[in-house]
Structure formats: structure tokens, C-alpha cells
Amino acid sequence: MIKSINQVYSIIRPSLADTRLPIVIDSPHSGTDYPFNSGIIAPSEALRTTWDAFVDELWSIAPPLGAPLLSARFPRAYIDPNRAPEDIDQAMLDEPWPTPLTPSAACLRGMGLIRLNALPGVPMYAGKVSAAEVRYRLSQYYMPYHSALKTLLDDAHEKFGHVWHINCHSMKSVGNAMNVDSGVARPDIVISDRNGTSANPAFTEWAAAQFDALGYKVQINSPYQGGHIVHHYGMPTQHRHSVQIEIKRGVYMDERNAEKAEGFEQLQRDLETFVTALAGYAQQKMKEK
Template structure:
């Protein structure tokens, strides 16, 4: 992207302009961040698909329009809290190694959270005296605490925005960023299911280090979320826990069980499964938590094994009766 582009990064990393395909992949952009030509996300499709797996990275986008930065109280602090810092770099390497497709947001989470229901908004953000006429649904507790579809507050930062948002801009972000991302996920998963007879979405996130809890053993460095069993077959969650457990302590659904993307995309009865994977940032970032660290290679290897292990388990079980999948989970 040229220097005159309206999008930039508060910490100087690449904002995401030109689309360069990963080796062995075809790439295309989708959605629209703002009035510029910058895509809201990028999809890399393998030229020769090897696994029925799609990786999703919804929270690593860092192409901040100038208007968004100007509306923020402290852009650097907000980005450090809200971004899944450089999780897209991990996903790219995993995709190349395994042949999984990957879709990665370039629009930042501060603009719109792709893992939230588009109607789950803190209406105090909107510069309109009667938001109820646009959407009468009650505001969720998550949105009330600042983490709705457009975040309003961030831990250790407080209020994110200097001013309210026009209702038209809220609708534009839903229509130009959120809806196209969800549609791209659905279309790619449907194509995988048609080709393989099954499909798996791995929604990749990063998390701050969890606090040790007395009596609970090692502090988890990975968390597998499956919406408490609703988003994938039990044996797939068991496989994920087993594979990642060979590398680091891993938890299941606590404190992260997955969000809107899993609810929207998963359809296990129709062969489309989905899991959320949280990776502790201290595992793959340096001490500043801004750049990739020496542990990134180990995390990539663990995620490669996860993709291949889940793909094998999914393909092996897609024609098996339900009793087989439950038995496999108990092994």
C-alpha cells in the first residue's frame, strides 16, 4: 500500500495492501475496510487441497484507517490488548506446511469484532438517540463490559473511543467487513464439504498468559473450545487435546469455549465441524509481546500436527456411525 493510503498500523507493521499469494496457493481479497481499496480480509486457497481444513484468523488484522486511529484515545495500547498479535503469521506457515486453506482479517478488531454477533452492540457508542428502532434486542453482558461487535472498552485501557460512531458507519462495517467474512467462511467450508464429504474450521486466536490456579495443575498454554460439545464431534476435541497436550498444558472450553464464528459456521450433523484454538502469546512472541520470538517455531509445529491430526481423524470418521465417534473420544 502506498504512503498516501488511509490505512496504517499504530506500531509500524505492514497494514495489508497488496495481496501476495502463499506458495502453492491462490489468493484473493474480500470485503472493504473503508473507502480505500484495502480488502477487509484475505483468503488463501490451496492449489492442490490436501486436507479438509480451513484456518480462520479473525483478530490479527492491523490495517487501521486514519479516521479510526484519530477516534481512539490510545491506539498503541488498544491494539496491544485487542489484537491477536501476529497470529496470522503462524497461520500462514501452518497453511503452507499442511495444505489447509486460510482466511485472515486485515480489518482490526477495534473496528469490528468478527467473532461477535453483528447485533451485539453497546449502543452508547452510536450517535443516535433512538438505537432501539434499529435493533430492539437487549445488549449482552459481554457488550455491556466493552467487548461487543464494536469494542468500547479494553482491559487496562478503559474507554477506547474519543467520540461516538454514526449509525451509518456501524451498518457499513457490518455490511463491508463482517458479513463478507462470514460468507467467505461459509462458502469455503461448503466447498470443502462437497469435495471431501466433511470439513473442519479451526478458528485461531491468541490469549494473554492465564493466571495459575491452585489445585489445577499446570497453567494452560493452549485452550480448545468447542462450545461445550456443540460445534464438533467429541472425538475431534479429544484429538485436539491429545495432540496439543504433547507440547504444552491444554484446557478444554475454560476460559474460552469459542464464540460467534463457531455458532454461525459449525454444523456437525451436516459434516461441518469447528473448533477454536487459543495460543498463549508468551509461547510465540518475544518479551515485548510485539514481535515473533524464539518459541514461534515450536508453536507452528504443534499447530501443524494439530491440523494433520484432526484432518486424519475427521476423514477416518466421516462415514462411521455416531457410536464410532463417541467411542473414539473415550479411547
């Protein structure tokens, strides 16, 4: 494998170009390196719950199979790559933003591009956030991550005429007050395609069936429909299929202590089975065109 690392992201690529698959994996919430003097006051215990714990490690099985893996090194609680750059709550800023903002429903619940709360009632900042600081985070962290992801997706599409993109996440076992499913126990896996717009629904159904066959409880587009990344990069009419896969943390880790649990290795083996099957699925679909 070939690994490149900088302050923003890491990329692990297949060692040999001829083993490359039309598959790209990215983990935008795997980072834990908080930049110096961020102004964040939330306690580490609360910040840890915003981390997609060990997701990049779980999916590290992909590069040896032929799929590059992109992982963020900066935390989503610093700036969230899975939010649109306009997904900002103006009330958080120390001065008016120079262009129109479009805060999402998640943003209004405290989880926008710049997070308001780490957990319900646990603020990220003591006061307003500098608009200049937000622009800095966009230019130095957000945009480089997206540039790297776009390059991987474009390269795969140019080589194969198709690309299947897996956007990887973890989720709390039970939704909290900042979520749409507060207090509700979640399934093991949620696969989302923006309600059939970021990927061919047949592919989404196929992916769900693979995890179902492995013994996981799976739901499609509930409680998550997919975030900015799959919305932005998924263009199924152009043979660019992007799905978001959320894995319940209780399947593979001790959520209270943020430590791997007994299920970690089994889940990783199952993800290897999934990516191997996806390689075969992609090859078959390309032959049909």
C-alpha cells in the first residue's frame, strides 16, 4: 500500500495501479488532531462523542483490495466536511457572513459546518466565533479535503467510466436530543443515498442486502438520508454512485470508554467481505454497459 499524510488528511492507495478498483472510500469524521488555539471549550469527553471512532481503521481493509481510502485528520467538531460550506448559523458569528447562508435542519440543531454544541447543553465555544476563523478553516482544512476526494473520484471515473463511492461513518447506538431520532435505538447499519438521488437505488438495495446476509440489522435512508458529501458527489446518471454507510458504535466498541470491543475484528472481516463483493458487483455492472 502507498500512504500519504499531511495535516489535513491521509490517503492509502493500492500498491499496484493494475489492482485499482472503480471504488473510493472516504472517512470524513475520523480526525482527532485539534489545531492549536481553536477556541473550543467543550470537554474532551463530549468531543470524543463527535468522533467517528476507529472508522478509518475499520475500512483500512479496502486499499489492499484495490480501493483507495481517504481519511480526515482534523476533527469534524473543528469543521465538518460533510456539511455544505454555506451551512452556517449566522448567530454563531461575530460579524455578518459576506455571502448568503443556508443553514440546514441539522445546523439549526447545533450540528452545522461549525458545530454549536458537542452534546445537548454542552457548548463548543464560550462566545461568538470569528468569521475570519471560519474562512481560515474552510481554506486550510475543508477545501483541501474535498479537493483530495474529488481527485480520487475523478481519477476512478476517468479510468473506468464508473465510480462507486462509500462515505463512511459511525453513529451512536441511541439518538440524542440533537438528532431526529432522539431516544430511539438504531439499527446496526444505515445506508443512505439521499432518497435515491446520490446513487442508483438498485445499488443501495444491493449494499443493504450484503449486510443483511452477514447478519446485521439494516435500514435505508432512516434515520439518515445522507449528508453533503454524497449529495455533492453522487451523480448516478453519470455512473457516479455515492452512498453513506453508518455503523452503530455498539456493534464494535465500548461507547462509554471509546475503546474497541470484541466485535471490532468480526466487523472488519465483514467489511472486507463487503468490499470484495462490491468489486465483483462493479465489474459486472461495467460489463453490462
